[in-house]
Amino acid sequence: MSIKVYNSLTRKKEDFEPAIPGKVTMYVCGPTVYAMSHIGHARSAVSFDSIQRYLRYKGFEVKYARNYTDVDDKIINKANEEGVPPQELAERYIREFDFDMNALHVQLPDIRPKATESIKKIIEVTESLIKKGAAYAIDGDVYYSVRSKKDYGKLSGKNIDDLESGARVDVDERKNDPLDFALWKSSKPGEPFWESPWGGGRPGWHIECTAMVMEWLGETIDIHGGGKDLIFPHHENEIAQSEAATGKTPYVKYWLHNGFVNIEKEKMSKSLGNILNIRDALVDHTAEAIRLFLLSSHYRSPIDYTRDSLRDAEAGVERFYKTVQRVAAECPTALEAISCHSCVQERLDEAFSPMEDDFNTAEVVGNLFKEMSRMNRALDDAKAGKGPKGHKEELSYSLAIINEASKFLGIFDRTPEEYFSDKNSRTSVPAEEIEKLIAERIAARASKDFARADAIRKELLDKGIVLEDSPKGTTWSVKTQ
RNA sequence: GGCGGCGUGCCCAAGUGGUAAGGGAGCAGUCUGCAAAACUGCCAUUCAGCGGUUCGAAUCCGCUCGCCGCCUCCA
Structure with missing residues (x-):
């Protein structure tokens, strides 16, 4: 059975066939490091982390790069402030991002290039674009000419004339066309600044990814990922300049884009302050x-980060570790x-087929919860x-399935002790x-003073502490909010 | 205006032609001094609405209504 992927470029699901069988080159747009990373970065990172983990799990040899955009207007402004x-x-902020990723069990990509470390390549690609007539230099700036590429707009489904009628682009008289980008x-x-044939300057936004992809992965790659918002203009421009520079099409075989995270039904934005x-x-x-929570929806769907959904997710995680404790x-x-687990291969295949x-x-997660129910049922029956x-x-099969899934989902991979000590x-x-x-x-219960015992339970519950009595004694945990 | 997406029970969420996964919440029961957890049962004859195609549709097509994203920095 082959993997099917939804390709933003063709807007269809396609059989996943990397250029070199068994090997995958994959690049995902990372953060611009000028502030703490937000939950949207987490979604992108976790989505593509689970994808690259799964490809490896299936035996592909994956070369995975995620960049840091470390030169940019926002960085300069913030630094000046x-x-x-x-x-x-x-x-x-690279360190802060790495800290967050580590907390979320996001594996380190094989390569984590920084834009500032690929300046030489950026200049090289820019020069070749000028030579080919796809770009032009004016007063120390260099612009890519969108009209030089006949299929410009193929990823986002836009055409140049429509975009111009939108009139939401900067009008710069020096540019041949308002849509030309730096x-x-x-x-x-x-x-x-860095020295260049056009004087001191720095790279534009889109070119860095092209340069890093070429420098680390090759002129054409299998998978390129990022948030949906990057489709236009970022990835559109990346395709244009890359294909123009190399003359090779397609630059990327499969474009994958993750959906957005809303906060309590609202788009996350600076103006809303959310x-x-x-x-x-x-x-x-x-x-x-x-x-x-992030893996409980399909990566392309928009998701809503709410108190309720996070509480649900916490309850789900707790259900797993409680079950393991029971076992x-x-x-x-x-x-x-x-x-x-070789003896349960069929069940693994079935559980992981989504x-x-x-x-x-999301569907795999659903299957894992079925295994948890099986385990609890088996334990009850045994008792x-x-x-x-x-x-x-039965128990070991179910545990094996969850254990295997944890390798690519990156959840349910701790001990109950680690989880509860965290919680x-x-x-x-x-x-x-x-x-x-x-x-x-305990003393009150021993002397049958149940009124006192219940008062203590109530007192702690009011403070968010839940008590659980068992034959082995009383344990406590923090109530899920 | 252009392009794209979505609408599944109280909430979240799978399911893209074969007769509605899963989680959370709720209710009832078992268990418990009481709880909690766990288990059992109940909880969508129906998938925004209306037509159409089909032996058969949540799934395909058309229309209507509603919501959202991108087109500007943005995961």
Whole structure:
């Protein structure tokens, strides 16, 4: 069975066949590093992380690059405001981004190129575009001529005349056409610059990706990803300049674009002031719940980040780890057998088959919850001494399936202890206080003072702490908000 | 104005021709001193509406209504 991917370029699902069988070159647009990254960056990163993980899981040899745009007007402006060198600011936000990605269990791409490290290549490509008549230099700036490419607009489905009638583009009298975009911008005094045949300057936005792709992956690649908003103009321009420079078509075989994250039904935007930073989201929710939330919808659909959906996701993660704890307590030998999964290959294939259809992580997640129900049922049956025999096998098969899925979903890959220690750190109530009250309640229960016991339960619940009694004692956890 | 997408139960969300996954919430039951968790049962004869194609459609086509994104920096 071959993988099918939705290609933004053709607007169809296509069989995934990389240029070189068994090998995949993949490039995803990373952040412009001038501020803390937000939940939208998280979605893109997590979506493509699960995709590259899955391709590897299926045995492809993947070469995956995600860039950092570390030279840009926004970076320069922010650096000036703070009075620090632009490069220092960029480096700082690269570290912050990496921190967030690590928290979200996003694997490091094989290559993480920075725009400023590909200046030589950028100049080289720009020069070749001028030579080929696809670009022109004016007063130290270099522009790409959109009219020089007959199929300009093929990715976004736009045509040049429609775009111009929109009149929402800068009118620069020096440009041959209002839609022409900058490949190279001359620097103003005080701005960072690199020497070039056109004088001191810096690269335009779109050219950096072309240069980095060519420098690290090749003149044509299999997959290029990014947010839907990048389709126009960024990726459209990238195609134009890349294909013009190399004469090779297509520059990218499969274009993949992830949908947007809304916040409580509203688009995230600076004007609404509802930009949600990953760092802030991590205060309220575990990284795993955020990741599960992101993977619970198809990567191309718009999703709505709400308190309710995150609470649902947290409950889902908790359900998994509670189930694992149950297995550990009631049938520990099942945990030892989970590496034997060749015997459940058919069930694995069935559970993971949605990934073959344009990486449908949402359906796989649904299948994993079915396995959790099976496990709990098996445990109940075993306890009651009923149901078919082979509970241990049943448990280890289900665990194996979830275990395998965790390799490409990047969730359900911790121990229950790690998860609960993460979750239970989210309370302002000191652990000693909780422990003290629990001890008091145990004493009250022992002397049948249930009124006192219930009062303590209530008191802690009001503070967001849930108590659970079991034959082994009383445990506590932070209530899911 | 141009281009694209979406509308599935209380909420979230799969399902693109074969008769509605899954999660959360809710209700009832088992269990529990009480809870929690878990399990069991209930919870869409129906997939925005109306037509059409088909033996058969949430899935294909047309129209209508509603929502959204891009066209400007943006994941």
